[in-house]
Amino acid sequence: MALDRKIAYINLSTGKIETKPIPMEIRKKFLGGRGLDAYLLYNHAPQGCDPLGPDNPLMISGGILTATCASATARTHIMAKSPLTGLLGSANMGGFFAPEMAWAGFHHLVITGKAKSPVYIWIHNGRIEIRDAAYLWGKSTTETQWAIREELGDEDIKSAVIGQAGEKLVRYANVMTGIKNAAGRTGMGAVMGSKNLKAVAVRGTMDIKIAHPIDALEYNKRFIEGITSAKVSGTQGSLGTPFIWGATNSWGGLRTRNFQYNQMEYADDIEPERLDEIATETIGPHHMTGCFGCQVHCRAQYKIPSGPYAGKYDEGPEYTSLGAFGSEPDCRKAETVLTGNHLVNQYGVDNLEIGSMIAWAMELYELGIITSKETDGLDLRFGNDEALLEMVHRICLRKGWLGDVLADGGIPASEKIGKNSFEYLVQVKGMSNLHSDERGTPGLALNIATASRGSDHLRSRPAIDLYHLPEKIMRKIYSNPVPYDGPLSSEHTDYEGKPWQVFWHQNCFMAVDCLGICKYHTVFLGATLPNFEDWPKVIYYNTGLEFTPVELWEISERCNNLERLFNLREGLTRNDLKKGDMLNHRYFDEPTKRGAPDVVGLTIDRQKFKKMVDEFYNHCGWDKQGVPTSATMDRLGLNLEPSHLL
């Protein structure tokens, strides 16, 4: 059954490999995926450890539902202490890796130590081997995956790999599987690189026994009907996440020219409909594809239509590549966006972070804070497509002074660049913000300020807050599974009720990440999509474990609090601009300049923001400094952590 999948401890320094069952007591408290990884991180990472040192444990996992009869259980979660932020490192990717790992017998890996020379880990039907990867070092993410398949003689092998960015310890290098599935954020690829670990390859044919298979399949049919009948799924399935970018840009919620504007002008060539045309012209009408067990199919396939990389195949681009190579640097050509997307996928680097780093450097260059001396002669002004792509190469290969400096992430880079460069760095906890502008949306501003892994949209974002849903529907969503009768507002510019929404989504997304399912199959973007009422049934039919919706909510709270405890242990304090729940001053001081009338001229009100953070902490059961109270620790059974049960 799904619950008999094991955990493996792999020490790359000694070569020791140990496998264990996952105790039911642990399952019931942390489920799997991100939640159980948070337990493992809190228990195995020594306080203050060097994120790029051998003591930093790297967890790779699937969720408790991975590869069962539930839909969309494709997600692989990766966790360690982040070399980018020094706090929680956590990233999540789609594709087919985690299901294959489950069929190979494992739900969780804990990788410690450092190999003397490049290696990869080969996992096959319960067996684990550490193999030489010298011949893989220097290869791109795609080349690496195919080389492993060729070496082992099996084209069905799935691998989680790093590219050259991970090898060069770019502190926001990602881990990738397939063409574009990226565990992108917080630099998990650099952690792999620091361990001389090029890849983890898996292949499995071990059956997963379903507890109640007929019920599981019947319930999943309802799930699929719900997902495929939602309008947002149809839009995602035809245009992918660029539809969000296009809508957000036309409205005025898109970070442009670093943070100077909230809307990109003259964007016709990179609008979602134009990208869809390119995909149709280069691949054909059926160019959308998906991950394991998916009914949404949000991922486009394309070939670069022109330029030096013409004809290269890739997938996407997602919202984040449109931001990184479109609106942030104010580059308006589809060729540039599609090429940039291809480069980051091949190098294995977080598109969001690298786009933000380059846009920040462009603003510094135009302000004269850095000059052509620091850029080695590169004219790093906004709108220079060639300079943008050149900087991608330089950062990923750590070439030149600026490429090397930016590869370390924004805060260390600001210390090396000096002057007032930090003031222009749009980040929280050392991680760059999504390419969106939250000055008109206080709920989203609170989300990015308080997200556990740094500024982020996938940890607690109340995205449906922007839809203008009927208040009764909002009340129904946000009053379950625990009662809530406080304020709620359908107006995205309001401050009232937003702390509860962020708290609610924080728990919702943690549940989703513990189950191992994709957020596009949840209430994240669609008010009618599955929710806390559905998931306990899915867990029961597939695994036999029984939870009420409230119990599932409490598990999510417990896991979120463990992440909070880790961050506090590693130095988070509430108002610290570099390690706290605080926004860059530009959110408070610089009004938006473009967009629809409801977003022009807005800033986040500093006092109201402070009040929102207070309220959010209160909902979380934290004190005014954001520390879980003893009552919260008691209620969630966290007093004995680290308990070292696993």
Next chain:
Amino acid sequence: MSVKVSIHKTHRHFTGGLETVDVKGQTVGDCLKDLIERYPGMGKVLFKPGGKLHPLIEIYLNMKSTYPDELKKPVKAGDEIYITLMLAGG
């Protein structure tokens, strides 16, 4: 018969700032047509060229999404239509 249409904040500059507009019609499509006749600026945000409802617009009738075949859904006096916009904000 009168049906109330709730307007997304970002579209209210087309309705002179009105949060809700009373319209008439037998179906959701009729009601939106009536809305556009009175506030023509709403036309381009609700419909694609060619007359298809915009993929980012989802229409709720009372508490329920009208998707698919949104425009054909019948309405009655006292119903409330919500024009929701799948902005998401990234």
